[in-house]
Amino acid sequence: MSIRTIVLLTGLLALVTCLGYGQEINQQSGEVSFTGPEAAALLRATQSVETSPDITINIVSKSAAEMPAYDAVVHYAGLNPTKPTEATIWLLSGLKASQETSNQLQAATELACMDTGFAGPKWKAAYDYVAGLDAKLPPEVSDRYRNRHMLTGRIQQIIDSGK
Numbered sequence: 001m002s003i004r005t006i007v008l009l010t011g012l013l014a015l016v017t018c019l020g021y022g023q024e025i026n027q028q029s030g031e032v033s034f035t036g037p038e039a040a041a042l043l044r045a046t047q048s049v050e051t052s053p054d055i056t057i058n059i060v061s062k063s064a065a066e067m068p069a070y071d072a073v074v075h076y077a078g079l080n081p082t083k084p085t086e087a088t089i090w091l092l093s094g095l096k097a098s099q100e101t102s103n104q105l106q107a108a109t110e111l112a113c114m115d116t117g118f119a120g121p122k123w124k125a126a127y128d129y130v131a132g133l134d135a136k137l138p139p140e141v142s143d144r145y146r147n148r149h150m151l152t153g154r155i156q157q158i159i160d161s162g163k
Contacts, residue, residue: 004056005097016135017020021114029161032126032129032130034126038122038123039155039158041120041123042110042113042114042119042120042121042123042155043110045113045118045119045120045123046097046106046109046110046119047114049109049113049118052118054085054118055085055086055087055112056085056086056087057086057087057088057089057109057112058086058088058089059088059089059091060077060088060089060090060091061090061091061092061093062075062090062091062092062093062130063079063092063093064092066143067089067090067092068146069142070142070143070144070146071104071145071150072092072097072126073089073091073092073100073101073104073121074089074091074092074101074104074105074107074108075089075108076088076089076107076111076112076115076145076148077090077091077110078091078115078152079115084116084117085116085117085118086116087112087115087116089105089108089109089112091105100116103156106152106156107149107152107153107155107156110152110155111127111152114126114127115127115131122146126147130147130148130150130151131147131148133147134146134147136150140162
């Protein structure tokens with residue numbers, strides 16, 4: 001089974017299970033909450049990236065030396081500055097399929113769908129907010145995507161709770 005197939009199956013399961021979560025940006029605590037329908041919209045977006053003409057996600061193979069230490073296997077590298085509907089995900093070259101890799105690829109795809117606006121304006125605002133928090137992290141924080149990782153980690157918890 002390919003990594004992409006695992007991600008798609010995981011996302012489909014999540015669509016069935018994510019109900020009752022609230023999306024609101026709480027600027028005092030730095031948390032983003034979301035409703036079931038909003039989570040489902042994000043996950044539907046991740047399911048349609050391969051067929052939609054409204055988003056392009058380039059998957060680029062990178063050596064271990066080229067990957068950031070905080071994302072050593074899969075890394076959401078960001079938007080094309082001249083085409084904001086085009087995003088890039090880096091994958092460690094020679095990567096083998098595993099559940100952990102699938103989860104990391106799902107998280108990177110979620111970030112791409114948020115950042116491009118493909119998942120909708122609320123998710124774009126949420127992405128911009130957590131990316132802004134990450135930009136303000138002090139230099140001694142090694143995980144430069146800490147807040148983005150926390151957000152996708154919460155989404156993964158929802159997916160896992162439905163398994």
